[in-house]
Amino acid sequence: MNETSTNPLALVAELTHRCPLHCVYCSNPLELQARGTELSTEEWSRVFREAAAAGVLQADFTGGEPLTRPDIVELVRNARTAGLYVSLITSGMPMDETKLEALVQAGLDHFQLSFQGAREETANEISGTKSHPQKLRVLEWLKRHRIGLTLNFVIHRGNLDELEEMLAIVERSGAGCVEFASVQYYGWAFANREKLLPTRQQLDGCVEFMKKAEERLRGKTRVIFVVPDYYAKYPKPCVGGWGRKLMLITPSGDALPCHAAPVIPGLSFENVKNRSLREIWEHSAAFQKFRGEDWMQEPCKTCDRREQDFGGCRCQALLLAGDAAATDPVCSLAPLRPKVDAILAGINAVPAQSVVRPEWLYRPNPA
Amino acid sequence: MTPELQTRPRLAPGCRLNEKNQQPRTLLMPERALRLNGPSLEIVERCDGMHTVQQIISDLQKIYSKAEPKKVETDILGYLTLLQKERALDFEL
Numbered sequence: 001m002n003e004t005s006t007n008p009l010a011l012v013a014e015l016t017h018r019c020p021l022h023c024v025y026c027s028n029p030l031e032l033q034a035r036g037t038e039l040s041t042e043e044w045s046r047v048f049r050e051a052a053a054a055g056v057l058q059a060d061f062t063g064g065e066p067l068t069r070p071d072i073v074e075l076v077r078n079a080r081t082a083g084l085y086v087s088l089i090t091s092g093m094p095m096d097e098t099k100l101e102a103l104v105q106a107g108l109d110h111f112q113l114s115f116q117g118a119r120e121e122t123a124n125e126i127s128g129t130k131s132h133p134q135k136l137r138v139l140e141w142l143k144r145h146r147i148g149l150t151l152n153f154v155i156h157r158g159n160l161d162e163l164e165e166m167l168a169i170v171e172r173s174g175a176g177c178v179e180f181a182s183v184q185y186y187g188w189a190f191a192n193r194e195k196l197l198p199t200r201q202q203l204d205g206c207v208e209f210m211k212k213a214e215e216r217l218r219g220k221t222r223v224i225f226v227v228p229d230y231y232a233k234y235p236k237p238c239v240g241g242w243g244r245k246l247m248l249i250t251p252s253g254d255a256l257p258c259h260a261a262p263v264i265p266g267l268s269f270e271n272v273k274n275r276s277l278r279e280i281w282e283h284s285a286a287f288q289k290f291r292g293e294d295w296m297q298e299p300c301k302t303c304d305r306r307e308q309d310f311g312g313c314r315c316q317a318l319l320l321a322g323d324a325a326a327t328d329p330v331c332s333l334a335p336l337r338p339k340v341d342a343i344l345a346g347i348n349a350v351p352a353q354s355v356v357r358p359e360w361l362y363r364p365n366p367a
Numbered sequence: 368m369t370p371e372l373q374t375r376p377r378l379a380p381g382c383r384l385n386e387k388n389q390q391p392r393t394l395l396m397p398e399r400a401l402r403l404n405g406p407s408l409e410i411v412e413r414c415d416g417m418h419t420v421q422q423i424i425s426d427l428q429k430i431y432s433k434a435e436p437k438k439v440e441t442d443i444l445g446y447l448t449l450l451q452k453e454r455a456l457d458f459e460l
Contacts, residue, residue, distance in 0.1 A: 009400070057385070057393060057395060057400050058395065083386060085385075085400075087398070109381055109383065109395070109397075110381045110397045112397075146380045147380055147381060148380050148381015148382065148397045149381065150397055150398075176379055176380060176397065177398075219368075221454070222453075222454045
């Protein structure tokens, strides 16, 4: 038996897996979907209409890089016309001023620009491409438009010494929000985990920094800090609870409760070409699988925090415990927490600054 | 900090009301949203960069004339402070 859900609030639209960047912590799956399998403009537009009808308020356009879709302006317009609030989560390339103008005209509400570092050499190394100067140009162009702006700095072992410089970029941009988002270990980030996890000392410095940053930016920019959950006491309430708030559509139209869900064996996903969004939300076995509490094991089953964090992340439970229904092993109450502590002990045995350049596994471009 | 009475609140970039025909009326913001009921909707609809805080207070004191005027003022200032904390408002002169 499952808790009857109300309706989804957010639609994450992975418009494509193509991307000019090759970030070593990309959240896309290791198996990327090819261009030939992508949904058409009309199929996406139908998804937006169905989403709005199902009660979704916001559409987050992401990828890969959503700007690689030649129909991106039309998709923004159609999502907006359907009644959705539209965010573009982007690296800022490929784009010129004319394209930005067209996106704003089409009704784009919010522009979220990702940064791989504050210094060009760091950004180049992490993204495996030269993209940093373009991002700084995009920030200048954005000043001519009245549109929501969030800067997203993905932070980890290799760039935590650049926080002050990142903050300077934020202050110059006038952004309403900045996210300092610690890498989460799925997909490509899981493959590169040992090179990305910060040391305890780095994390302590980072926490101090966030307090000061909040103080300095108060009234101007909201500061959001996403902690590296391997160091947390309790797990994150992943996707706000499985099948409770969010639906993600992959480039080829599979509907997932979370972007990493395909790592869980035995789950099969419905495709928006065959079923309506509402039917999928209400009846798809994948969405039902970890909805509510019936699937929980101890200690989650009787834990006071189960309505706060929903047992943490199912995909992380699978990756670390080998069982998607286990308590997220980053939880201090989880039977497998010692495994996470052992990983951290290994990480902290090596100083953060090393003369040896890491051997990254870069995310390629799909066919 | 309490908003000054002569400033004109305006929804910050990236913040807007959903359309009139969409129910429930909602304030949409980057990555989040706020459901609006009677008075909160009346307030947000007036955060257009034209009405001063003082005018919003006067308008709502008329609409909710059965309520204690001082209470209406306190509630409005409290709500505007909350929206400001959410980075949903700019206060223009």
